[in-house]
Every structure is written in C-alpha cells, then in structure tokens.
Amino acid sequence: MHFKKRIMVSGGCGFLGSHLCERLVRDENDVLCVDNCFTGTKNNIIHLLKEPNFEFIRHDVTFPLYLEVDEIYNLACPASPVHYQFDPVQTTKTSVHGAINMLGLAKRVKAKILQASTSEVYGDPDKKNHPQKETYWGNVNPIGVRSCYDEGKRCAETLFFDYHRQHGLKIKVARIFNTYGPRMHPDDGRVISNFIIQAINCKDITVYGDGSQTRSFCYADDLIEGFIRLMDTPDDFTGPLNLGNPKEFTILEIAQKIIELTASDSKIIYKDLPSDDPQQRQPDITQARKVLGWAPLINVEEGLLKTIHYFRHMN
Numbered sequence: 395m396h397f398k399k400r401i402m403v404s405g406g407c408g409f410l411g412s413h414l415c416e417r418l419v420r421d422e423n424d425v426l427c428v429d430n431c432f433t434g435t436k437n438n439i440i441h442l443l444k445e446p447n448f449e450f451i452r453h454d455v456t457f458p459l460y461l462e463v464d465e466i467y468n469l470a471c472p473a474s475p476v477h478y479q480f481d482p483v484q485t486t487k488t489s490v491h492g493a494i495n496m497l498g499l500a501k502r503v504k505a506k507i508l509q510a511s512t513s514e515v516y517g518d519p520d521k522k523n524h525p526q527k528e529t530y531w532g533n534v535n536p537i538g539v540r541s542c543y544d545e546g547k548r549c550a551e552t553l554f555f556d557y558h559r560q561h562g563l564k565i566k567v568a569r570i571f572n573t574y575g576p577r578m579h580p581d582d583g584r585v586i587s588n589f590i591i592q593a594i595n596c597k598d599i600t601v602y603g604d605g606s607q608t609r610s611f612c613y614a615d616d617l618i619e620g621f622i623r624l625m626d627t628p629d630d631f632t633g634p635l636n637l638g639n640p641k642e643f644t645i646l647e648i649a650q651k652i653i654e655l656t657a658s659d660s661k662i663i664y665k666d667l668p669s670d671d672p673q674q675r676q677p678d679i680t681q682a683r684k685v686l687g688w689a690p691l692i693n694v695e696e697g698l699l700k701t702i703h704y705f706r707h708m709n
C-alpha cells in the first residue's frame with residue numbers, strides 16, 4: 395500500500411510554493427498549504443482546491459501553528475526586493491519567528507523540515523568566491539536595505555542548524571539562486587517578470603545600472619525537482635545545498651534575449667542601480683550533482699518562452 399505522507403508547505407500560495415504543492419499533490423501526498431497571502435494568492439492554487447488530498451489554511455507563520463505532519467517545506471517569505479523591502483520588519487519576523495515556529499512544530503511532531511534559503515546569504519560575493527560554493531560565508535551588509543531579507547535568511551539557517559544539533563531535528567537547507575517561471579507575481583519587480591511584461595506591452599525595458607551585473611536563472615520545474623530530491627536524501631545529509639542554474643548572464647543579455655523572444659519593439663533604458671545590488675551571482679552545483687544526481691534540464695530560451703506564454707495569457 396502507498397503510504398500517504400502529510401506534507402505542509404508554508405508559502406504555498408506563492409510562485410514556488412504553488413508549483414511545489416502541485417507536484418506533491420500529483421505525487422499523491424496529503425498536502426497542507428499554509429499562507430497569509432501577503433505576496434501569494436489563492437488564484438495560484440485554485441486548481442488544487444478541488445483535490446481531496448489538498449487543503450489551504452490562511453495563517454501567518456510568525457504565529458505558532460499546531461498541525462500533525464510528516465514533512466515541512468518552509469517557503470513563507472516575500473522573495474522579491476520590492477516586496478521584502480515594503481515592510482522590512484515583518485520580513486525579518488517572517489524569516490526568524492517563522493523559522494522558530496516551523497522548527498518548533500517539526501520538533502513536536504518529529505517531522506523532517508526543509509528551509510527555502512537563498513543565494514542572498516552570500517550577499518555581494520567577492521571575485522575569489524565566484525561561482526559560489528556552499529563553503530563560502532558570504533559578504534553581506536548587515537544594515538542595508540536588503541539586510542532584512544539576507545540577514546533574516548542567514549539567521550533562519552542558524553536556527554535550523556541549532557535545532558539540528560541541539561534537538562536532533564532532521565533538517566535540509568536549500569540555497570536557491572534566482573528562479574523564474576509562470577505564477578511569478580507580475581508586480582514584484584523581479585527582473586524576468588519586469589522585462590517580459592515590459593516587452594509584451596512594448597514599454598521601455600528598465601535595466602538598472604549599466605546591465606553588466608550578472609545572475610543565473612533557474613526554471614521553476616527544475617528547482618522543484620531539486621527540492622523533492624533534497625527532502626528525500628538520507629537523514630544525515632543536511633545541506634546547505636545550492637540549487638540553481640549555473641548558466642550566468644548579464645542583465646543586459648537577459649533584456650536582449652527577452653526582446654528577441656517576444657519580437658518586441660521595446661527599447662532598453664538605463665535606471666539607477668538599487669543600493670547593495672550584488673554585482674555577480676552564479677551557483678557552484680557540484681554538491682547537488684553529486685548528492686542528488688540533479689542538474690537543471692530546462693535552458694533559458696525554453697524557460698523564458700514558457701514564462702512569456704504565461705504572462706501573455708494571464709487573466
């Protein structure tokens with residue numbers, strides 16, 4: 395008989411959370427989606443609500459929650475700079491109090507728990523640490539406008555490892571690099587969604603700075619596969635583990651690619667670079683290849699075309 399796992403996804407109404415819920419429901423688990431709908435929306439999971447093995451609970455993870463589950467994926471946290479800087483104190487609370495509450499729940503019910511951490515724990519990496527390996531301790535401004543997110547996520551990692559050492563919790567920490575795809579929030583200001591929406595509406599494409607800063611973009615389905623494999627690793631494997639696509643692009647290259655793929659007449663314009671914007675970012679995924687047998691399969695053209703299709707047909 396197939397043993398149905400009860401799996402909780404905090405942040406399940408968001409971009410990545412909704413893809414994860416979809417996958418876990420498809421794999422016949424009992425899925426509990428917990429979200430306060432701050433940046434996520436019920437629309438992202440509306441198609442799952444009719445499934446008998448899916449439930450939605452509106453709840454803010456900065457408050458304790460009592461449920462019985464076997465596994466927890468902790469994704470609750472605004473992820474785009476525009477959203478996490480909107481209410482920075484709440485962002486830190488969500489990362490830190492949210493982690494304490496989710497870890498407390500995992501401890502009480504002896505659940506395995508995975509943290510959606512981020513490449514932002516590396517801050518603005520120096521040249522010696524490019525691409526970033528998990529052993530790099532990072533270069534983070536503790537008092538800047540991005541700190542509520544970066545330091546919140548760093549503190550959450552600390553809590554995960556302390557609960558593991560002190561209470562023997564089964565933890566998994568994924569450091570996610572920039573990920574994109576359908577269901578990204580259209581107004582969250584992230585580069586891929588911004589450029590696609592600008593391009594399909596023939597508006598100017600807003601490159602911040604001179605566009606020489608780099609990012610490496612992973613398509614959502616690849617990332618979700620990495621999550622599932624990480625959760626299924628033996629209990630003695632905790633991570634942190636980089637999950638991302640190692641193919642690096644300048645932001646200008648991404649703008650040009652999106653103009654080409656949308657056959658848009660949009661022009662590129664240059665705006666001020668936001669403060670503390672990292673100059674370069676690329677994951678070293680040697681560990682993920684070795685431990686999970688995982689690497690992204692979807693190249694950027696394919697992923698962008700699927701995302702463009704989504705934004706053209708949304709609503």
Ligand code: NAD
Nearest residue numbers: 405407408409410430432433434454455469470471473573
């Ligand atoms: P998202 O904003 O679409 O999703 C976050 C979800 O968390 C939303 O549904 C939001 O309503 C919910 N949420 C926020 N605060 C909450 C709270 N206090 N209580 C309950 N729910 C709350 O973002 P995403 O891109 O799907 O990111 C998901 C996770 O992955 C986040 O933890 C983010 O830090 C991490 N991550 C994402 C990326 C990326 O490129 N997408 C990169 C690194 C890390």
Ligand code: UDP
Nearest residue numbers: 475583584585586588600601602607645671
């Ligand atoms: N960016 C840009 N134009 C935009 C939105 C973002 O040039 O309209 C740049 C931004 O300054 C950063 C990169 O794209 O250098 C990625 O930004 P995003 O907010 O998507 O992610 P993060 O900075 O958190 O990696």
